[in-house]
Amino acid sequence: MSVSLKNTLLFALVFGLILATGIFQSWNVALGIFNMGLISAIMALGVNMQWGYAGLFNIGVMGFVALGGLAAVLVGMPPVGEAWAAGGLRVILGLVLGALTIVAAILAWARLPHGRMRALAVLAILVVGFLTYRWVFDPGVVAVEKVNPAGTGYLGGLGLPVLVAWPVGGLLAAGAAWLIGKTALGLRSDYLAIATLGIAEIIISVLKNEDWLSRGVKNVVGVPRPVPYEIDLQKSEGFVARMQAWGFDPVTASSIAVKLAYAGFFVVVLLALIWLAEMALKSPWGRMMRAIRDNEVAAEAMGKDVTARHLQIFVLGSAVCGLAGAMMTTLDGQLTPGTYQPLRFTFLVWVMVIVGGSGNNLGAVLGGFLIWFLWVQVEPLGRWLMDVITLGLPDGSWLKGHLLESAAHMRLLTMGLILVLVLRFSPRGLIPER
Amino acid sequence: MIVVDDVHKHFGGFHAVDGASLQIAEGSITGLIGPNGAGKTTLFNVIAGVLKPTAGCVSMAGEDITGLPPHTLFGKGLLRTFQIAHEFHSMTVRENLTMVPGGQSGEALWNAWFRRGKVAAEERELLKKADEVLEFLTIDHLRDEKAGNLSGGQKKLLELGRTMMVDAKVVFLDEVGAGVNRTLLNTIGDAILRLNSERGYTFCMIEHDMDFIGRLCDPVICMAEGKVLAEGTIDEIKANEHVIEAYLGTGLKNKVTA
Amino acid sequence: MKHLLLGSAALISLAGAAMAGSHSEDIKIGVILGYTGPIESLTPQMADGAELAMKEVTDSGKLMGGAKVTPVRADSTCVDAGAATAAAERLVTADGVKAIMGADCSGVTGAILQNVARPNGIVMISPSATSPALSTAEDDGLFFRTSPSDARQGVVMTEVLMEAGINEVAVTYTNNDYGKGLADSFQAAFEAAGGSVTISAAHEDGKADYSAEVGALASAGGDRLVVAGYVDQGGSGIVRAALDSGAFDTFHFPDGMISDKLVENFGSEIDGSSGQHPSPSDELATRFTDLVGGAFDATSPFVPESYDAAALIMLAMQAAGSSDSADFAGKIMDVANAPGEPIQSGELAKALEILADGGDIDYVGATGVELIGPGEAAGTYRVVGFENGEEVTAGRK
């Protein structure tokens, strides 16, 4: 079987599964899976850039996705004038002071002569800077958070169209990745992994606890959408009339129309990314990246600046994850920092990349769709399986109850099993690197 | 061309290179020999920027290059090969060569996406050059083979070929003959001599095979215990008492006198 | 891969067959709760509570001339808005549920409301989403909750503490919208009443160790420690660590902490503490516990609320004579509030009869349901005290 035929069949299979969902369950479910599949595919593309192209072991995906989500709030939500008046400038000033302190400390460390004096000077800068920062920053935060805490209590966003947030999400993630890469990319793979895992946790705890920024755990709901609300479609006479003319139920049609509109945006982004990634991989840039992954020492000896290239790809991959994060928050219509769990947003994306085929963009995309489909559908599958298994057991027996209640945990078990099986029998993934 | 001045490299308490000084003249093929553990490879790594020296300095054509990273040295025309071949195993032989030249416009993502015509034109030039190199090395029949599938000697040739993709000034060869059969070794030797005479490459090579050294190198420098012991023609070195003593000390006298 | 495909194909055809066999008298109601995730230990009982009401109605055979009500469970994960939306989407559009009992956590509840319930015009009654932000969410009149908003509870807590002569407390809250929202509204109310909060520190549920939190709380001091958390999550961990280290002897427990588990865990160690939870009378609570009859833990948080949420859905259907959300959404406030015959838990059959005869009911249920304003429980709270290792009722507010 030729490679392209096999790939076509694999994609046909995954889309067949989604179509079957549409036929046997409902088109809304199928489109819902398809939309999240598109976003998952983009996340998987981002991780694939880092891991597949360059061998960088980043398990802080969650953090970058969350930063993208933050962008959706910071760009899309309307500003809260009252909060800005109460302490907005003070907060901003505090942040600037904090950043200046760190810059000053780094400069002092780099410029001053070695010795005890240097350590003391840096320490002094940090302590004084930290105290000034807290002195300026804290009252501002208190003032901002006092403004109607149940409804706002934060500075709000810029009130721009939410589509602007997508590239901004990418930029925000890229900025964070640059900072992290500068400090942590020199580490060897296991250490880099733990460092990124930790930094992702730090990003989440900032999102959870800095209420002035995005309401923390109180969540921001009602993030604007780039597509019409279903309810507005249902009220629009033109829409209802046309749908009825075509023989559709206007309510179902409205939610399908909205999902299709989202799918349109997402497909455009995904196709653009695939095109960019493929072009890059085929070019001398991609050749250089593969050389670096094959043998860092030799690539360095052949004049390639391995550190700079690692930083570049780390920033790019993270930006793609950030973009996906902003898209996801737009689709959800809300930012809920508690949602960000490493199992779901880091390890699951890794399963997508590994199962799909690391180093191959199409593989990552396939993995994104397939694993998301399973993540959603394993739950009813597990329930059905348990029903079958417990068929012979008497009603009300302890074991039967226990098995039925535990069915939900099949999901994690299955994901682990799939990962291990693929690594064992098709270690390069379903669509291996060419 | 290259001046190494009192270089030290310590790993904890172990002094791998302990005050080595030597010069590599422009246009020469300098051999570097010495018993195992003499510090030859460590010195190579210091010169090539892989290791930072504990003390001392290295200069190239009068310019201090101490501690510069390998990719910067590459830009200055200082190239190297490895004791164990470092090919890019998942790439074809041709790709192994075309990746080498620096400053390819296609290495910038912007050009790779939006100036594809320019990149393609450059690429054609690169492929032509790569084919010439492969022909020169007599391995042009392998051009589309994955580099990982080559034999040990072919990989060494490929490494030598990489240095030909750019205008190298100095090439450091780390045991280019190790584990290579006689026929291929002769091919490699011919290539080195031609590169030296036709293209004016300066070579510095670590080697254990004394026949090979004898055929190519003048002068030969002998190291032991992290220091330079002697310098001269191969015959002078073979006759040098200190050298014989150094090898005897490690029970390798027969290798020198053979 | 092949087997997987066969498996899902089999499942899908099975689901299709089940749907084909359904008729107008088989009403499905979604039970969307976080069976996995941070509150996975609370949700099974909550689902049991809701399903108890459905069984009661089905067994009575009186809903719209003998309709059968089938619960369909789906996992909200409590935290993953994407997965929750997908699950709800499946329930509404594939399984064809007529209403949703859920979801649990405020975050996913908001997501399901905006992305599934509103677009499809499906009624949603949450037993446990207490975030004040949901009061103002756009809901097209489809969203209700049987638990009161935390804004109300903050005021009640302040009254309870002030009456006990306590005006300096430390606060710790579980770091989610429930805990933070409650801590905020409490602090505002308490300070407005002249009290002072020495520290308001978050604790993460299910995390490793609470020594650091308790250290900070002890250092800040206060007459009582307010624990706005969950009893079988970090809340108990904090109380344990505070008691063990002698940091605090007495506590104040909001609704997430009040359950038999609390007394079981700490016995007489928390004597002198106080608390409150939404519950109109002991009578109703006991009645509900008896109704459950030990089949599951009836006192676990939000279990009676779940029963009531499910009951309200079915009673409104009966009142409207239709299982279509568009028809019965407007009836929910009617059946929940006066005027009418008061209906307690276990009396659903009676209620169905009255409604069938065109009468009015005032559903009281297991929690004394009284819906106000934007369709949330008014919140009558039972004030709780702890004496000799027992939980006692100290009044109502």
Added chain:
Amino acid sequence: MDVLNALVAFANFVLVPATAYGAQLALGALGVTLIYGILRFSNFAHGDTMAFGAMVTILVTWSIPLVFAWLQFNFPTLLFPIADWVLSPFGVAGGPLPTALLALPVGILVTALLLLGTDRVIYGFYRQQRAKPVVLVIVSMGVMFMMNGLVRFVIGPDDQRFADGARFIVSAREFKAMTGLREGLAFKTSQGITIVTAVIVVAALFWFLNRTRTGKSMRAYSDNEDLALLSGINPERVVAITWIIVAALATVAGVLYGLDKSFKPFTYFQLLLPIFASAIVGGLGSPVGAIVGGFVIAFSEVTVTYAWKKVLGYLMPEALEPSGLVQLLSTDYKFAVSFVILVIVLLFRPTGIFAGKTG
């Protein structure tokens, strides 16, 4: 007097809890570091291995009274007095020690079997293939998912309390009564057992690694695999013994943690982060480093977020008493603290405090 009060307050809220927490982290980090040293990969499934070990121990603990009753019934004369004597110090028979300690060996045994099984079915394959370590890390992610699901599947997601016996060695109230100080110092039995067990386990491990033939061959294998193979060490045996030791460490750590707090499958996944931070701060592959790292992380988490108001209140003259909390960072960020320390250590000593393996 005030100085004493300040000291006691500090000991009660920082010293004692951080020591116990540090001991738990150290045991976890030892397991991680051993796998890293000998099998050469970071095992992401370690947190869930701890959960599995603790789960088995709990299940056995619950069944002990049943076995006890069965013995009492069937062998009233012969075996019962022995069982009685064995059980008497434990909670199940009214003694001060938690019964779980009695169940611990069974927990270790079952966990060891599980780990040997996963090694045979899963990891062994990649060792034969000489796969890159990072592949094993990814495989361990899969194992992590599976164990996570397995534990929840068997025991459910709920909190399980299984601590019995005496709760305190010294309670805060008793301490106050004894000393007449205003501050109390509590020392829980679980904390005492944690520290004592940790010391015993660590001592035994070091004795094993440094004094026994097998231990020495393990260290040799860890230092240089090829050399060790040349000198006739059987690698499969070293690997098997490593898994058994790791099972013991993980189960002990998991059970101690569960005794001190409570058992909940989800928390063990969360523990993975501080455990790895400990192992890396100390230097991956270095057992001493793992122990030091555990305490560094535990103490920094507790002290950096500690509010010094109370301690300073005792030490400072009344006029200077702090009005604020004197807290460097709010406790919200205690997790961040361990990672900031991790990053700083890595920046200045890229292989950890006790220079771990670099290869």
